[in-house]
Amino acid sequence: MEYKFSHIEKKWQQTWKETNAYKVSNDSDRPKYYVLDMFPYPSGAGLHVGHPLGYIASDIFARYKRLKGFNVLHPMGYDAFGLPAEQYAIDHGIHPAVSTDNNINNFRQQLDNIGFCYDWDREIRTSDPGYYKWTQWIFLQLFHSFFNRQTKKAEPIAELVKVFEKEGNAAHPCPGDSSIKFTAQLWAGFDQAQQMDILMEYRLAFCGYGEVNWCEALGTVLANDEVINGVSERGGFPVVKKKLRQWYLRITEYADRLLEGLERIEFSDAMKEMQSNWIGKSYGAEISFAFKPHDGKLTSAEAKLTVYTTRPDTIFGVDFMVIAPEHDWIETITTPDQKQAVEDYIAYVKSRSERERMAEKKISGVFTGAYVLNPFDGREIPVWISEYVLAGYGTGAIMAVPCGDERDHKFARHFNIPITNIIGGHYNGEEANPTKDAILENSGFLNGLVMREAMVVSIDKLEELGIGVRKVNYKMRDAAFSRQRYWGEPFPIAWKEGVAYPLAESELPVALPDLEEIKPGVEGEGPLSNLPEWIKSSPIGGERESSTMPGYAGSSWYFLRYMDPHNDGTFCDRKVSDYWGQVDLYIGGTEHAVGHLLYSRMWTKALYDLGHIGFDEPFKKLVNQGKIGGDSRLIYRVRGTNEFVSVGLKDQYETDELHVDVTIVDGLELDVEAFTNSRAEYANATFVLEDGKYICGSRLEKMGKRYFNVVNPDDIVAKFGADTFRMYEMFLGPVEQDKPWDTKGIEGVHRFIKKFWRLFYDEVKGQVWNTEQPTDAEFKVLHRTIKKIEEDTERFSFNTAVSTFMICLNDLTDLKCNKKDILQPLLVLLTPYAPHVTEELWQLLGNTSSVLNAAYPTFEPKYLVESNKEYPISVNGKLRTTINIALDAPQEDVERIVLSNDVIQKWMEGKPHKRVIYVKGKMVNVVI
RNA sequence: ACCCCGGUGGCGGAAUCGGUAGACGCGCUGGACUUAAAAUCCAGUCUGCAGUAAUGCGGGUACGGGUUCAACUCCCGUCUGGGGUACCA
Known part of the structure; x- marks a missing residue:
């Protein structure tokens, strides 16, 4: 009887399907275990052998846990909304719903070949109205919530309104715009639009005007993590900054909890590192510097420039201030003499694309003509403008300490600003030294202190004098949450006279309308704006929001839907999510480190805060599978001919290197016949062989179509x-x-x-x-x-x-x-x-x-119980022999046996032993 | 530039807590079976030296130092491959 794998595998796959062998119940006495794969985006290219790696690992673990007596949830689905399907529709005129469907069918067939134990009854697709109804519902929960900084959790915004009515917003400073301050009386006096505007600045899902990454070629806004080196991650098109009305998630309010949560979950150190770098928490101080009035617009001595610094200890080394080109005060503080120069500079900065800024980090800047005063010694400090200071971080203004900061140092050198040395010998006059260990000089009351200590002393002093305050800052920005695209979830929002109103939950889902031809709307609006009837079809009047949600919306909560996929009364029954709880094991690639894995953590925390689920971290343990690279095969064509030369002889000719399809190469030997048949242009190719064979070159590179090194799992399964x-x-x-x-x-x-x-x-x-x-x-x-x-x-x-x-x-x-x-x-x-x-x-x-x-x-x-072991015996750490000794032998016996051994005696050369190291069950080492 | 992860035979890799480096597999070499091939089986395979051989001695985990009775494993520095971030004050 032979091993006929194809017969056996088909038979059992069929049987398991018929017997519902992989069906999982939400009702079981067995302990639960939840194994999840990052669900795939069903691309048109299908799977190559690299994709199933993680799926196989999770499948093995799921099956193992099942055998071990667990009730194992191991589902699969598709992240079906997204840009490529839309781009494909634009290029080929095929509706995204159709191409996505085809791709999913193809994926499913490939997956089925491999014999995974998914419960396909629980399959979900993010583009399914039955699914995105709940994505929209969660969006509404976020819209109706704010982050209470006192309780550090999301709470209904209705509660906040009650507080406003009673006492204004003194206890809840506005996260969106800290200048908004009002009393209960003032609040009562606002009209509805004004109140809605204010609440918008508090909501966890909010709409605002902001600088966004605008990609002209894709006609859409991109999140920071979708922009790589100033070009779009997908397609590599240029990205510029543009002010647009956009939806955002106020993820920054969760920065601290996202950081804290990392301590409670098993992610790799590298992954945690990436996330905490992305969040970018830093401790420092905000310090206010008074302006010196001048004969321009700046006549009041009240005006103060507030900067953020992590190094308040260096305050005596401040030689100039730098503010961002977008800083609000530029017009006010610029002196008449400098007006022209400043305007020219701002124009220059605006003309530079994000890409240019990244590519050539030139030192540039302009003096405003204004001065501030050092609060401690009254020194006059010039205020400059430069693009190296970012408007969006801190206060958009810095105090520059050239002896301690490389960028400040270069700037000072470039503009010949005198440099004050406060760190003595630690500064060599050539380059800045960001040390914290120097003893301060030229630093007034801080003189003689080590910088580390001075950091505390200086902040204390600043707070005491009321000119500075301790401050924590984050690099992370709020996440852009709208896209000017068609193939995504529509927002359950209608606009009336510039105010966004949410639809009632009973109106969900807001179905994505059919669209004949996908093309961008006017002025940065999405394709849906080309459907006037739909835009006007809002059940609450006004006009529907025309942008759609980004790819990460559906993937931020899908792990919850698998638990209760057919429930049309709620996104996931609380009893069910209490049973399954966190994903015990999550397997996927590292590429989602700062996108999906942060967003889903935030959504989970918000849903937890609002009482919809009972846990606040979605994934207990994350395993990142590596990538499988392709082993490309290369052939060498003699330049200008149709003659191909085997790799060993290629140096005798002037050749061009070409990739050849790996499927027609056996090991390194090219199947010459298959090659000549592969394309018309090779039909009469000639070959220079070695030993009668054409041997290819090889190289390891990414597996991909353009390298002809894609190996399809279907072929491997068919063969083995x-x-x-x-x-x-x-x-x-x-x-x-x-x-x-x-x-x-x-x-x-x-x-x-x-x-x-x-x-x-x-x-x-x-x-x-x-x-x-x-x-x-x-x-x-x-x-x-x-x-x-x-x-x-x-x-x-x-x-x-x-x-x-x-x-x-x-x-x-x-x-x-x-x-x-x-x-x-x-x-x-x-x-x-x-x-x-x-x-x-x-x-x-x-x-x-x-x-x-x-x-x-x-x-x-x-x-497995053994009574003896063949011990390795070393003399001075060098292995000399092995001796069989009883495992329960006491130290004395072992020493006696070892020291009397012939080989050991020979190596000891008659010298006395200093000691004998005996590690029971491991080894013996004689030290002489 | 900064941060993180890695570097072990011809190749993929093993050595889980500092205790016999190279498991397992590929490839390669030789042999058996066969008319032949495939399949299968057996033996060898880090390296230098000595020996017909069993075996013995020495070197060896990117490189240079260090800690230790003992280092692929820990520490410091250098080189190198990959990933992340991108003027974050």
């Missing part, structure tokens, strides 16, 4: 079977590591499965398994394997688990063991890795129920 494919992907190396794909190596794993099969059935002899009583040696092999597989699986070390199976098989082959009592438990161990072949053999052993529900074998230490 899903079980081999699954195990080989795991065998390649640690899941978290990037690694190259090598189709050649798969043979080894395939041989393993075939050989494993032969423990049960032989092609010639037929059944070879038997019911004989196993020996102790055989039990030892089994239990050693149980122990190792369990340990390796638990720590996601799937590559070593596969090798453990191989070692076990080699041992059993050596022992000529075909005994059912050994083989049957082994099948269960192997099931998570290779479910099809194990199910087949399980049934052939006479079992009637599925191996999916088998009991996981219990490790019994008694089979």
Whole structure:
């Protein structure tokens, strides 16, 4: 009986489907376990062998947990809204709903080949109205909420209104605009529009005018993390700053909790680092400097310039101030003499695109003519404008300390501003030194203090004098939440006379209307603005919001919907989310570090605050799978000819390098016939061979269409079977590591499965398994394997688990063991890795129920108990011999045995030993 | 520029807490079976030296130092590959 994988795999996939083997109930006595994959965006290109890596890992773990007695939730769905489908529609005239559907069907087929244990009854698609109804609903919850800084949580904005009515906003400073201050009386006097405007500055989902990343080519706004080096992440188009009306999420209010939450979840250090860098918390002070009045507009001595600094200890080293080109006060403080120069400079800054600013960081700036006074020594400090100070961070103004800050130093040098040295020998006059360890000089009351201490002393003094205050700042900005795009969730919002009104929950979902042709609306509006009837169809009157939500909206909460996917009364029943709770294991790539993984954490916290769920971190543990690289094949064409030369001879010619499709290369040898048939232009190509073969060059690079190095999992499964494919992907190396794909190596794993099969059935002899009583040696092999597989699986070390199976098989082959009592438990161990072949053999052993529900074998230490060990014996740390010693031998006995050993005596050369290090069960080291 | 992660045979990688470096697999070499091939099986495979051999001795985990009885593992510095951030005061 032969191992016919394609027959076996199809049969069991069919059976599992028919018997609903993967259906998961929300009602179970067993402990729960939630294993989640980052759901894919169904792109038109389909899957290559790199994509399923994480899915296989999670599938193995889900199956393992199930065997271990857990009720395991392991769902899959599609992140179906997004730019590429829309771009494809524009380019090819195919509706995004149609192309997305096709792509999903294709994905599904590819996934099904691999034999995953997803409960497909729970499939979700973010573009499904039954799903995005709840995305819109959550948006409304955020819209109706504000972040109470006293309780540090989201609360209904209706509560805030009650407070305003009673006592104004003194206790709740406005996060959107800190200059908004009012009493209860004033509040009562505002009309509805004014009140709505004020509340908008508090809402967690809010609309405002702001500088946004505008991409002309895509006709949309992009979030910061969708912009890479001044161009769009998708497509690489230029991005400029533009002021537009946009929706935002007030994620900055959650900065501290997002930071704090990292301590309670298992993410890799690298991931946590990325998130906390992105949040960018810094401690410092805001300090106000009084202006020196001048004969321009700045006549009042009351005016103060407030700066943010992390180094208040350097306040005596301030030689100039710099404000951002967008700073509100520029007009007021500029002197008549400098007016022209300042205007010219602002014009110059505006003319520079984001890209130019990034590419050439030129030192530029202009003097305003104004001065501020150092609050401690009254020194006059000139105020400059420069683009290196950002309007959006801190107060948009800095105090420049050239001896301690590199940028300030360069600026001072460039404009010949005299530099004050407050750190003595730590400053060499050539470059700034940002040390905190120098003893301060030229620093008034701070003289003689170490900078670290002076930081505290100076802030205390500033606070005492009322000219400064401790201040925490974050780099993170509020997240832009609207896109001028078609293929996304419409907002449940209507505009009336410039005021945004939410739709009632009963109006949801706001269905995405059909659109014949997708093209941008006027003046930065989205394609939906081209549908006037729809725009005017709001149930509360006014005009509908024409932009749509960004890609991360649907993915911010999808893990909750899987728990209760068909509920049309609520996004997820509270009882159900209480049962499943957090995602126990989340597997996906690192590329979502500062996007999806931050947004979903924020949404979870908001939903928790508002009492809709019972946990405030979505993912308990995150594993980042590495990328699988492509192994490209290269051929060399003699320049200007149609002649191709084998790699070993290419240096004798002047050649051009071309990629050749990996599927027509065996190892490094090109299938010349397949190549000449591949394209008309190669039909009469000629070849210079080595040893009768055309040998290709090779290079490791990203797997992608343009390198012709894409390996389709379908082909691998067809040739070797899903079980081999699954195990080989795991065998390649640690899941978290990037690694190259090598189709050649798969043979080894395939041989393993075939050989494993032969423990049960032989092609010639037929059944070879038997019911004989196993020996102790055989039990030892089994239990050693149980122990190792369990340990390796638990720590996601799937590559070593596969090798453990191989070692076990080699041992059993050596022992000529075909005994059912050994083989049957082994099948269960192997099931998570290779479910099809194990199910087949399980049934052939006479079992009637599925191996999916088998009991996981219990490790019994008694089979591994040893009385002796072959100890490695070193002399001065160098291994010299091994001696078999009883494990329970006391130190004295071990010393006696070791010191009397011939080999050891030889190496001791008659010298006395200083001591003997004996690590029980490990080794012995004699020190002389 | 700053921050993070990595660097081990021809290749993918193993060594889980500082305790016999190179497990397992690929590839390669030789052999068995075969008319032949495939498949399968057996043996060898970090490196230098000595030996017919069993084996013995030395070197070796990017490089240079250090800690330790003992370092792939910990510390300092350098080189190098990858990722993140991008004037954040």
